[in-house]
Amino acid sequence: MSEQEKAAFGLTSNQARAMTKASQAALTYRQSLPSLPARPSMALDEAVARFAQPLADLGMADDVVIQHLIDAADGGIHQMTAPSFFAYVCGGSHPVGVAADFLVSAWGQNAASAYETPAITGMERQVCNWVIELLGLPQESGVGLVTGASLANTAGIMAARNALLARQGWDVEAQGLFGAPEIPVLVGQDAHSAPLAALRYAGFGAARVRRVATDDQGRIDPQAFRQALEDCPAPPLVLLQAGQINTGAFDPFAEIIPMVHERAGWVHVDGAFGLWLAAVPELASRLAGVQQADSWAVDLHKWLNAPYDCGVVVVRERRWLVAAMSARGAYLPDVTAHWEPSDSTPELSRRARGVPSYAILRQLGRQGLREMIARHCRLAERAAKRLGQNDGFRVLNQVHSNQVVVACTGGDDMTMRVLETVQARAKVYPSHGEWAGCKVIRISISNYAMYDAEVDLLCEELEAALCACQG
Numbered sequence: 117m118s119e120q121e122k123a124a125f126g127l128t129s130n131q132a133r134a135m136t137k138a139s140q141a142a143l144t145y146r147q148s149l150p151s152l153p154a155r156p157s158m159a160l161d162e163a164v165a166r167f168a169q170p171l172a173d174l175g176m177a178d179d180v181v182i183q184h185l186i187d188a189a190d191g192g193i194h195q196m197t198a199p200s201f202f203a204y205v206c207g208g209s210h211p212v213g214v215a216a217d218f219l220v221s222a223w224g225q226n227a228a229s230a231y232e233t234p235a236i237t238g239m240e241r242q243v244c245n246w247v248i249e250l251l252g253l254p255q256e257s258g259v260g261l262v263t264g265a266s267l268a269n270t271a272g273i274m275a276a277r278n279a280l281l282a283r284q285g286w287d288v289e290a291q292g293l294f295g296a297p298e299i300p301v302l303v304g305q306d307a308h309s310a311p312l313a314a315l316r317y318a319g320f321g322a323a324r325v326r327r328v329a330t331d332d333q334g335r336i337d338p339q340a341f342r343q344a345l346e347d348c349p350a351p352p353l354v355l356l357q358a359g360q361i362n363t364g365a366f367d368p369f370a371e372i373i374p375m376v377h378e379r380a381g382w383v384h385v386d387g388a389f390g391l392w393l394a395a396v397p398e399l400a401s402r403l404a405g406v407q408q409a410d411s412w413a414v415d416l417h418k419w420l421n422a423p424y425d426c427g428v429v430v431v432r433e434r435r436w437l438v439a440a441m442s443a444r445g446a447y448l449p450d451v452t453a454h455w456e457p458s459d460s461t462p463e464l465s466r467r468a469r470g471v472p473s474y475a476i477l478r479q480l481g482r483q484g485l486r487e488m489i490a491r492h493c494r495l496a497e498r499a500a501k502r503l504g505q506n507d508g509f510r511v512l513n514q515v516h517s518n519q520v521v522v523a524c525t526g527g528d529d530m531t532m533r534v535l536e537t538v539q540a541r542a543k544v545y546p547s548h549g550e551w552a553g554c555k556v557i558r559i560s561i562s563n564y565a566m567y568d569a570e571v572d573l574l575c576e577e578l579e580a581a582l583c584a585c586q587g
């Protein structure tokens with residue numbers, strides 16, 4: 117049988133070799149992480165040049181293509197999955213999630229329709245059920261698995277928009293936003309840029325958003341909030357935050373949410389990473405009251421360590437999420453009676469992106485998840501304590517969760533030089549930011565494989581860089 121004929125039934129030998137090569141290279145990469153520099157050795161220009169080739173007329177054998185990817189990417193991959201990566205707020209693509217993700221690609225399911233992909237629906241529904249149960253959110257909520265917190269915030273805000281306009285007698289799905297009644301929008305001064313972008317995507321515009329004063333940890337000031345609320349001419353949309361990107365702090369949910377509900381407003385919580393504290397009984401009180409909100413966004417690719425990409429939108433009254441998201445067509449199955457993934461997400465065709473999280477949650481179990489979140493919070497305290505004892509550093513936040521922000525007492529230039537030195541030594545990789553009017557070094561602890569030794573190495577590297585920069 118020729119290779120072409122064989123392909124009609126399954127895989128050619130080249131295709132099989134390509135899959136084997138890719139999985140072997142993936143394994144080798146993950147096993148070699150401890151010996152790799154923390155950041156790519158290849159500069160961006162060089163990496164772009166390596167791939168910038170004209171598309172040949174003739175194709176190549178599958179396994180040759182895969183070997184090309186492996187060779188050309190070598191040196192240009194950032195070790196984001198390693199416990200040396202303290203930048204942004206990232207998970208480490210948990211190995212069991214990566215293994216499940218191989219299957220997602222091989223199965224090639226278009227997970228838009230429950231009817232056609234029953235096994236995926238089974239797993240994804242269970243992920244949704246587990247997430248809302250772990251986070252203490254209402255069981256009857258609408259839940260959608262989207263690409264990340266940016267889209268989860270967008271979906272939650274669009275559901276809020278529909279509900280708030282309906283309360284004012286306006287059907288936004290039919291009539292759109294032109295001529296719609298006003299919805300006041302209140303957002304803390306230190307909110308993340310993602311929900312602000314989501315407001316723009318949902319048609320609110322940036323200029324009409326009222327920013328409310330925050331304290332030195334980035335939490336909304338309840339007094340300032342009360343005042344802002346009194347000025348609202350209609351039921352407002354209020355965006356709160358569980359986990360400020362620099363300080364990891366939480367807005368005072370228990371004080372603010374009842375005030376908003378008294379005025380028939382809607383509270384959406386951006387809990388991209390911080391909402392996970394709700395899964396840890398001894399830490400959950402830090403988010404007291406968060407479950408009273410109307411919608412929430414949380415990432416699975418951050419603290420759950422799911423491989424990119426996956427986030428979750430949760431809406432207390434499911435009908436508002438479905439009204440804002442669903443797209444039905446005559447060629448699609450008529451399944452109004454049961455849970456349909458595309459009813460809760462902006463995508464119709466979609467990757468079965470919940471599957472890796474199903475695998476991770478099964479692998480960790482409740483205890484493993486709690487231990488990981490609690491460990492990361494403890495490690496953040498450990499880093500803050502140690503760096504706080506060094507006269508050359510100032511820790512600018514109280515540790516509320518897994519974030520630490522540090523500035524050098526020598527000023528912004530010193531802070532940036534220390535950060536660049538640490539990054540260039542490539543043993544660990546924290547990132548930059550600004551907080552309290554200073555340039556800062558941001559330390560985010562959310563990789564599943566981070567323990568005391570990794571955090572101690574980070575502190576040693578910062579201390580060594582400080583000494584080197586002080587001369």
Ligand SMILES: Cc1ncc(COP(=O)(O)O)c(C=O)c1O
Binds near residue numbers: 204263308311386415
């Ligand atoms: C608080 C917060 N909200 C939203 C986002 C955006 O999330 P994503 O990048 O998953 O879309 C982030 C990302 O760091 C975040 O920290």
